[in-house]
Amino acid sequence: MVPDVPIDDGVEPTPDEPVPLDPESFESFLQSHDLVLIDVWAEWCGPCKAMDPAVEDLAAEIPALAVGKVDHEQNPDLLSDYRSLIGRVVSSLPAFFVFVEGECVEQTTGRQSKADLEALISEYR
Template identity: 40%
Template sequence: MSDPAGESTGSTGDELEAIRERKLAKLREKAAEGTLGTDADEGDDAGNGAGSPDEPIHYEGGSFEEALAGHDLVLVDFHADWCGPCKMLEPILEDVAATTSATVLKVDADVHQGLTSQYGVRGLPTLLLFRGGEPVERLVGAQNEERLRSVIDRHAS
């Protein structure tokens, strides 16, 4: 259940349902505008910055620095398919990607163990916020949407 300020008061299911409802409303709005499935940055009123993808990007390998390049603020999610808290975080990260200036980059910790080790990831999920290619914040464990927005807002330009 959530209070009027949106703080979680115990029911993660209610929080996830609220996120799903917001995403569904956004999809319906895009469908009505005829922009569903386009890559056009519509400058939605939620404040998604120009150049920031509306969906999380999956890191497939190659240069991690290049994956960060071109995005001022990147929230990197180190996750695994078997991780329950990681799965709970997925819809929250989708909403954050769609409605903030941060780019969300998902890194499978099992596939990219060298990168996981390089950044000292010891527990999953671990979220690292990069600004200008440099890590500026680390969050370990499942986080609520308000916490992620607060961290992103603090480091946004």
Template identity: 30%
Template sequence: MSTQDLGADTFESTVNEHEIVLVDFWAAWCGPCRQFAPVYERVSEAHPDIVFGKVDTEAEQSLSAAAGITSIPTLMAFKKGVLVFSQPGALPAPSLEQLVTAVRELDVDAAPAAAPSTTEERSA
């Protein structure tokens, strides 16, 4: 599945109705966002069972504020409706793949406060 645009009217239902949802908060004027976009798109195509959403922070300012976005790009990952990862900055493809693997393996029912380590993704 390729990426899909999310807005205030679809964000919550998307996060709650799918097993795993990754969300890229971005803006058209943001250079790192534009560099990350093709990486995010390629990884989304490799994982059709995961929802890869995108939130345009300019068009969705209220949603971005509610999500606590202070820097873009910011990537969030949800599993079973639980936020398990949130980090500003563009990830290289191998790190994004590591994140996907970590979220897949995470048992949110057994450890709802656990989240993938951001250190591991950065060191790749």
């Protein structure tokens, strides 16, 4: 009997909880996962905090989805540096971006239900 040995295919396992991102980790996170939801938030943002349980649930419940969180206050230039990638400046929080193979394919802002976020990513799963 051959023991189960994980195969190292160079792809990072998909985390089952949101991962804090900063300028040093943002691009590699996008490139390391096929399906990514980025949650842009701020500590002072009530709707952002209200979204945390839904975002955490999605990370835990959807095996193919990697969820990254960007603190807009701590990383104000990060998303402006990636403006060409996301197609706009983030002017409202929370903001959510869906990436497939490193390309931004969906985005929305404001408080969303868990079902709204699931619908946003459903066609890419």
